[in-house]
Amino acid sequence: MTFSRIGGWAAIGFAVLLAGTNLILAPSGLPLIGDPANEAADYFGAHAGLIGISGTLAVAAWLLAVLFGAAVVAVVRSSERTRGEAWAVVGLAGLVLQNATFTVFTATRLALTATDGTATEALWALNEALFAFNGTYLATAMLGLSLAGLRSGLIRPIHTTLGLVAGALQLLGALLLPLVFNDPGAVDLIGLAGWMLWVVWIFWYGIVLIRTRAPSTEHLLAPNPAAA
Structure with missing residues (x-):
């Protein structure tokens, strides 16, 4: 299996894990940004097992995300080097x-399942802040990998547009949430819309990578006439 296909399956696996985890957590009453710390404490204390499972799935998702990004870099690097660009590196x-932000985010969730109550408010505030600012990095990933794919001919303009719109929504949410931290209201919906488009974007990218043919290496095996 070529590395591009490995990255493609990794992207699809990441999207499935991401969507699946949230489909499991959402009906359980997972607290959102702006919810009181005591409600968060009650939820995490009562759903420690579920949060532990989601943490395990997150570990696999982080690995898959890096494999996906590395595969895009591998596919487009020759084209980008010719133009003197590095959009794929920006995306990776x-x-x-x-991944780094969500590692701490997930760790705070796990800590909330075991806190004795004294640190609940601080942990919940940290968890909310990490989630809010994570949109910045999702926007960076979609900006870099969308432009890299478009300018290298890997993805279509409509796919790029989807990534840029999703990234813009994520970035807008990250910019606005600190201003309305305790009562996000419609700002939460902006981030949610960006997140849903992000899942579709990366799933679609995975399909593209799976269908991408590896560059021919026959010229590396052919005899060199000049050496004869």
Whole structure:
């Protein structure tokens, strides 16, 4: 299996894990940004097992996200080098930063399941802040990988537009949430719309990578006439 296909399946796996985890957590009453700390404490204390499972799935998702980003870099790097560009590297950096942020985000969720109540308010505030600012890194990933794919002929303009719109929504949410932290209201919907488009974008990108043919290596095996 070529590396591009590995990255493609990783992207699809990431999207499935991401959507599946949230479909499991959402009906359980998962608290959102702006909800009181005592409600968050009650939820995480009562759903420690469910949060533990979601944390395990997150570990797999982080690995898959990096494989996806690396595959895009591998496919487009020759084209980008010719133009003196590095949009794919920008996108991969966004994915790595997203992983780092969500590692701490997930760790605070796990900590909330075991807190004795004294640190609940601080942990919940940190969890909310991490989630709010994570949109910045998702926007960076979609900006870089969308432009890299478009300018290298890997993805179509409509796919790029989807990524840029999703990234813009994520970035807008990250910019606005600190201003309405305790009562996000419609700002939460902006982030949610961007997140849903992000899942579709990365799933679609995975299909593209799976269908991408590996560059021919026959010229590397052919005899060199000049050496004869």
